[in-house]
Amino acid sequence: SAVISQKPSRDICQRGTSLTIQCQVDSQVTMMFWYRQQPGQSLTLIATANQGSEATYESGFVIDKFPISRPNLTFSTLTVSNMSPEDSSIYLCSWGGPIGNEQFFGPGTRLTVL
Amino acid sequence: DQQVKQNSPSLSVQEGRISILNCDYTNSMFDYFLWYKKYPAEGPTFLISISSIKDKNEDGRFTVFLNKSAKHLSLHIVPSQPGDSAVYFCAASALDKIIFGKGTRLHILP
Numbered sequence: 001s002a003v004i005s006q007k008p009s010r011d012i013c014q015r016g017t018s019l020t021i022q023c024q025v026d027s028q029v030t031m032m033f034w035y036r037q038q039p040g041q042s043l044t045l046i047a048t049a050n051q052g053s054e055a056t057y058e059s060g061f062v063i064d065k066f067p068i069s070r071p072n073l074t075f076s077t078l079t080v081s082n083m084s085p086e087d088s089s090i091y092l093c094s095w096g097g098p099i100g101n102e103q104f105f106g107p108g109t110r111l112t113v114l
Numbered sequence: 115d116q117q118v119k120q121n122s123p124s125l126s127v128q129e130g131r132i133s134i135l136n137c138d139y140t141n142s143m144f145d146y147f148l149w150y151k152k153y154p155a156e157g158p159t160f161l162i163s164i165s166s167i168k169d170k171n172e173d174g175r176f177t178v179f180l181n182k183s184a185k186h187l188s189l190h191i192v193p194s195q196p197g198d199s200a201v202y203f204c205a206a207s208a209l210d211k212i213i214f215g216k217g218t219r220l221h222i223l224p
Contacts, residue, residue: 004157009155040216041216042116042203042213042215042216043158043203043205043214044214045211045212092157092158094157101146102148102160102163103160103212104159104160105150105157105158105159106157107156107157108155108156108157
């Protein structure tokens with residue numbers, strides 16, 4: 001199956017700044033997703049990254065806070081905007097689906113906001 | 115409201131014995147259940163799944179049991195090996211939604 005990588009692997013950021021996380025798959029995949037895992041919590045789906053169109057966001061997540069790009073079938077970015085300490089989480093991208101079926105996850109980006 | 119619950123944050127099992135990880139769910143509309151395994155600093159990896167129309171699925175050392183009347187599923191690992199030490203996530207899906215539990219950390223003791 002396609003190998004998925006993310007960068008950065010971790011970052012420490014100041015409140016009010018933004019961070020863009022990159023996700024790269026080594027072959028073309030139809031569906032890519034972004035998840036968040038807050039400390040002590042479960043993985044929560046943020047959005048489905050659609051190639052060539054706007055991302056589809058889950059309840060509780062909005063484009064202004066988490067803008068997503070998907071310029072082609074191998075790459076996606078997630079930006080965490082105007083960060084606060086509550087955004088400290090592990091952010092993971094995945095491919096697979098449709099959602100509900102087996103997902104292949106990247107290694108995650110551990111974000112700490114001070 | 116947690117729709118998928120893993121009530122044991124951690125579990126310790128002797129090497130060679132059976133590990134049983136449990137998961138409860140509340141939504142009877144879930145039609146597919148999955149288990150993922152996660153090592154530190156890595157993303158979750160898919161382990162095994164089961165459709166709601168089945169009550170058992172087996173893959174090598176891993177077996178998942180589904181009890182729909184109790185809204186309960188369990189993952190059995192036998193025999194347990196040191197490399198099984200990881201966090202295990204239960205997930206359930208319906209239509210286009212997937213809900214994960216908080217995970218259970220499994221320690222395999224030598």
